[in-house]
Amino acid sequence: MKRLSWFNVTSLTLGFAFLYLPMVLLIIYSFNASKLVTVWAGFSTKWYGTLFQNEAFLDAAWVTLKVAVISSTFATVLGTMAAYVLVRSGRFWGRTLFSGMIYAPLVMPEVITGLSLLLLFISIGLDRGVMTIVLAHTTFSMCFVSVVVSSRLISFDRSLEEAALDLGCSAFDAFRLVTLPIIAPAVISGWLLAFTLSLDDLVIASFVSGPSSTTLPIKIWSAVRLGVSPEINALSTIMIGIVTVGVITASLVSKRNSLRMQREEQAAERPA
Amino acid sequence: MRRVALIAVPYAWLLTLFLIPFLIVFKISLSDMALAIPPYTPTLNDGLAALIAGLDFENFVFLTTDDLYYKAYLSSLQIALFSTLMTLLVGYPIAYGMARAPQEWRATLMMLVILPFWTSFLIRVYAWVGILSNEGVLNQFLLWLGLVSEPLTILNTTTAVYIGIVYTYLPFMILPIYAALDRMDDSLIEAAEDLGCSRLTAFWLVTIPLSRNGIIAGCFLVFIPALGEFVIPSLLGGSGTLMIGKVLFEEFFNNRDWPVASAVAVILLLILIVPIVLFQRNQQRQAEAEQ
Numbered sequence: 001m002k003r004l005s006w007f008n009v010t011s012l013t014l015g016f017a018f019l020y021l022p023m024v025l026l027i028i029y030s031f032n033a034s035k036l037v038t039v040w041a042g043f044s045t046k047w048y049g050t051l052f053q054n055e056a057f058l059d060a061a062w063v064t065l066k067v068a069v070i071s072s073t074f075a076t077v078l079g080t081m082a083a084y085v086l087v088r089s090g091r092f093w094g095r096t097l098f099s100g101m102i103y104a105p106l107v108m109p110e111v112i113t114g115l116s117l118l119l120l121f122i123s124i125g126l127d128r129g130v131m132t133i134v135l136a137h138t139t140f141s142m143c144f145v146s147v148v149v150s151s152r153l154i155s156f157d158r159s160l161e162e163a164a165l166d167l168g169c170s171a172f173d174a175f176r177l178v179t180l181p182i183i184a185p186a187v188i189s190g191w192l193l194a195f196t197l198s199l200d201d202l203v204i205a206s207f208v209s210g211p212s213s214t215t216l217p218i219k220i221w222s223a224v225r226l227g228v229s230p231e232i233n234a235l236s237t238i239m240i241g242i243v244t245v246g247v248i249t250a251s252l253v254s255k256r257n258s259l260r261m262q263r264e265e266q267a268a269e270r271p272a
Numbered sequence: 273m274r275r276v277a278l279i280a281v282p283y284a285w286l287l288t289l290f291l292i293p294f295l296i297v298f299k300i301s302l303s304d305m306a307l308a309i310p311p312y313t314p315t316l317n318d319g320l321a322a323l324i325a326g327l328d329f330e331n332f333v334f335l336t337t338d339d340l341y342y343k344a345y346l347s348s349l350q351i352a353l354f355s356t357l358m359t360l361l362v363g364y365p366i367a368y369g370m371a372r373a374p375q376e377w378r379a380t381l382m383m384l385v386i387l388p389f390w391t392s393f394l395i396r397v398y399a400w401v402g403i404l405s406n407e408g409v410l411n412q413f414l415l416w417l418g419l420v421s422e423p424l425t426i427l428n429t430t431t432a433v434y435i436g437i438v439y440t441y442l443p444f445m446i447l448p449i450y451a452a453l454d455r456m457d458d459s460l461i462e463a464a465e466d467l468g469c470s471r472l473t474a475f476w477l478v479t480i481p482l483s484r485n486g487i488i489a490g491c492f493l494v495f496i497p498a499l500g501e502f503v504i505p506s507l508l509g510g511s512g513t514l515m516i517g518k519v520l521f522e523e524f525f526n527n528r529d530w531p532v533a534s535a536v537a538v539i540l541l542l543i544l545i546v547p548i549v550l551f552q553r554n555q556q557r558q559a560e561a562e563q
Binding site: 005007008009011012015016018019020022023025026029036078079081082084085089092094097098101102103104105107109110111112115116117119120123135136138139142146171172196199200202203206207217220221224225227228232233236239240243244246247248251255 | 373388
């Protein structure tokens with residue numbers, strides 16, 4: 001029997017208040033007419049106006065979006081390949097090293113990853129810019145993608161793939177027509193994870209970006225080091241809003257899909 | 273043939289962009305600082321003999337002579353350790369409450385824990401600047417309540433760093449503990465209570481040991497990244513807050529001393545190897561237990 005005692009109710013209430021109150025306050029203060037945190041000078045949307053007139057922010061947002069789309073796409077392809085290798089390829093030369101290189105970046109401090117990549121780019125004479133940020137982001141997010149995808153591949157029924165091969169599919173067609181549709185949810189969440197990680201990254205991008213390739217987190221960072229900035233509050237509110245809509249939509253879609261699957265399974269079990 | 277290509281592409285990518293960069297860091301940590309740009313002696317053009325002759329441990333010796341570095345390592349370890357314990361104390365009751373909540377709430381509660389993880393880390397840390405500053409929301413609230421007569425200084429102290437770490441890493445603690453508690457069989461608690469345990473003793477003797485793997489996983493997931501943290505101490509901490517991630521960043525960008533920054537990175541990596549290996553062993557044991 002489950003009982004939700006007063007203790008559990010209190011800890012859940014306090015816990016979620018702690019998680020959400022700071023963000024709620026940030027959103028409230030983004031509509032404050034005054035520049036100061038101390039004074040509430042009435043409701044205003046003027047900081048959103050100044051934000052959208054700020055060319056530097058818009059440029060940085062564009063660079064960030066470009067980097068995030070390209071790097072998460074590369075990361076998804078490479079990460080899915082890596083997951084396939086980890087789960088399916090059995091033993092090969094240097095397998096331990098390979099799986100070590102997949103798991104190590106997940107826990108590597110960002111300062112070390114950033115420093116080491118910068119030193120690589122300098123020693124091969126690659127100019128810092130959008131390209132180096134894409135390379136850096138692809139490398140660490142492909143590891144996250146491969147962890148997400150490989151957990152789906154492990155639970156995957158291999159006989160489906162074997163059936164496709166027996167029925168005359170080439171190995172690539174079996175992957176494209178059978179495996180990929182089944183692991184697609186994991187591949188999509190891997191892409192989303194890589195996209196978010198790339199949007200979010202400050203430390204690695206600080207190391208590997210050049211003067212012409214300032215990303216949004218770098219821009220935010222230089223603004224907030226001086227203290228609270230109402231424009232950043234407005235920007236944060238927009239970003240929190242996008243994420244909230246995205247996460248709620250994703251969970252509704254996955255709930256609807258699992259309900260549909262349940263119905264289909266029940267329908268299949270019923271004798272015709 | 274196709275199998276070789278499938279293995280070779282991600283393998284080559286990781287070798288080039290993950291392993292080789294580390295070897296370069298290692299090499300530069302053993303080289304001299306030169307006045308030319310880039311600020312270290314050339315590495316690739318010399319012969320092998322010159323390369324070996326050029327290696328020295330000067331940078332590592334330097335790290336031991338200036339007490340800034342060992343103090344920074346020690347205080348990073350201390351901050352990471354305490355904030356991990358505090359995250360556990362805050363996170364466990366939440367995970368416990370979630371596992372006890374009615375089945376139909378759980379998916380929503382789970383989503384509420386994951387949602388902050390998708391929002392920008394930088395913004396979540398920044399949100400606390402407006403709360404903790406002298407004129408911030410917290411101080412105004414405390415003054416209004418009459419609990420304090422003048423504003424407390426919290427921002428730019430180590431306390432603010434603790435708050436920042438607990439806040440941003442809380443989901444990493446809650447999720448593995450919740451997963452462990454969710455799998456637990458409730459009849460075990462009932463059995464303990466039937467056999468005369470009080471509710472608290474049953475919690476202590478049954479629930480805690482059964483959620484051990486979740487606790488261990490959560491602690492490592494907080495401790496490992498907290499140790500090399502840069503954003504939180506820079507934004508919330510003051511000049512008195514020493515953390516090695518910040519020292520490395522400043523050594524590199526402000527002092528432009530790349531060999532010393534590399535040596536700092538090599539030592540941080542050596543410190544991290546122990547918890548990383550322990551973490552992987554815990555995960556492996558858990559995976560084996562599930563099979």
